[in-house]
Amino acid sequence: MRQIIFNEWKSITRDRTIFFVVVLFLLSLGFVTYSNILKNRVQIESHHVAHNHIRSQWDNMEPTNPHGAAHFGTFAFKPVSILSSIDEGINSVTGNVLQLEGHTQNELTYSEATQSLNISKFGKLKPSLLLQMVIPLFLIFISFNAVSKEKENERIRILLQQGISLKQLVLSKSLAYWVVGLLLLSFTILVQFIFSAQNLDRDILLRLILLFSAYSIYYFIIVSLSVYLSSRLNNQTGALAGMVSVWIIWTILIPKLTGNFAEKVYPLPSRIDFVNAMREDRSKGIDGHSPSNEREEELKKTILTKYEVDSLSQLPINFDGLVMQADEEYGNMVWDKHFGNNYNILLEQKKLQQLSGFLNPFSALQNLSMGSSGSDLYHHLAFLEDVETYRRGFIKELNDKHAYGGSKTGEWDWKADQEFFRSIADYSYISPSFDTIYQSYFFDFLWLWLWIGLVLGLIFFTKISDITI
């Protein structure tokens, strides 16, 4: 087998066209990876500068009414994962800045897709695009005739006569071309490794290993299937057409069909319906029960009873703060109901899409690639949940200050001092760890291994009598 592998490598290195294409891919991958690392650094830095600026505004805030400060709010920046320079996943469409304020839960803004026509139309040139789409296609182009050319020129008769079996031939050639894919992949990972060395920790290393494993397995599936088809089909044209069809089905057709199917099975409400339902629930109460004026009236009664007074003016606290917090908490329930529903739908769609990896290893690869790069839906939702938890605490602190900070009901010009605003904790976020990701993508990894098993099974059960020589 070693001899066959070395011979295939010789054929690649001595074929100038293939050799130059490999070099071209290496340069492209190196350039794209490096330029995305630089872009990531710029984005991380700009987030850092903007964050510091906003925090300094908050720290240096003149004495202000807490409710006014709640409207002034703050901003949370979705952290840029180091590995998103390899696979940006859903980040280019989700946006990365979130305004945190009272009364309302905003959505992420400033997505690159909304700001760039090119990106919205064609996507971005990321290493993942090359690694997922282009490199597999290249591997197909160099391997589709691995055995069929041996058959067409009858060299296979001499090869088999030397005592090697057909499965040895197919497996050796698969390994030989797989190494070409590994070379391109390793180079990308190496560039990432070298230029992110200062930020590497256990978590990033494990993610890199997962990323490398997923792509390695996928390349082996693609290459071995290509070489296998090359042994089974009678001519090179058939082998190429067969493998390009597989590529189209896996890369374009099934992902689109799965996406459409998931949207049909788990449909998201339209934006107008969603916004209207939120507004309705907030003003009229969830499901039409307990409208806001009734809720306020009830709260008033409870507080007056609690403080044993007859009117709001007799309260030692600022009732307005309590009303705002109660409204906020009610708003949180409405948010949890509607956004929670949306998130659940998105998660169900994602799970369905993950299941399709059973039929399509490309889906499994895409999921693992985004997951290990920290740019998938799970990371996205984890951030949104974390930032919403922070927002709730942040607004509660401001409302509590308004209610219990020393002002009376109706004193909207009462001001909290600078010290108070400084004491409010800044937002910081830690992405989910590798262990969480590994659990979320266990099945995707399993599908890839099952596909390896399937392809190896096909190769191991190939007999000379199955093919036309």
Added chain:
Amino acid sequence: MISIQNVQKSFGGTKAINGLNLSVRPGQIYGLLGPNGAGKSTTISLLLGLLAPDSGKVELDGKEVLPNLKTLQKITGYIPENVSLYPYLTAKENLEYFCKLSGIIYSKIELKNILIKSGLEENAIERRMETYSKGMRQKVGIAIALAKKARIYLLDEPASGLDPTSSSQLTTLLKSLSAEGATILMVSHDLFRVGETCDQIGILKQGELIKDIKTEGLTSIELEKIYLDFMHNKTSES
């Protein structure tokens, strides 16, 4: 020893081999003649273990081919009609590669000597095969078969593309191999070359051996006459 006993082989509804019986003993060079589609290449494929017979027995060295393929491949040399080796390798590299696949390691000098023995010019040995003529490629194919030090040779139009001098050298080489005890089956259209090289000739028509002739004392013209008679007039005689 090559032995084919009562072998039948069909592809779809077409009978390629129809009750073929053939025997080649050690030290003998047997030539199999026949028109296109007579079943010559199918016979070679059966002997190489690339095809399984529908019925009957195909044996090499007293062993049935398919169950003993691995063992038999070690003692069998094969030269196809079109030797298409790796164009990006030199003749020596090609020979070395195929030898290593068989588990045989030769020194550079030994490889060179085998190539020269098979009739290749010394100055061509280190050249990439993409520059080779068909005849030169054929000689490297012969070298690959020779390098195995086989006891049985299966040759499918081995002189195809060879110039008259090289064809004559091939005849000499095959005769020396048979003198050393090798069993040789040669399939060809070339009546003259078969007549010159083989001790015995079989004429194959529609998968049947219709004539078995000893070549001793037979001129090329006589051989051609016999062949044409059997192709045009006779249906079965052996």
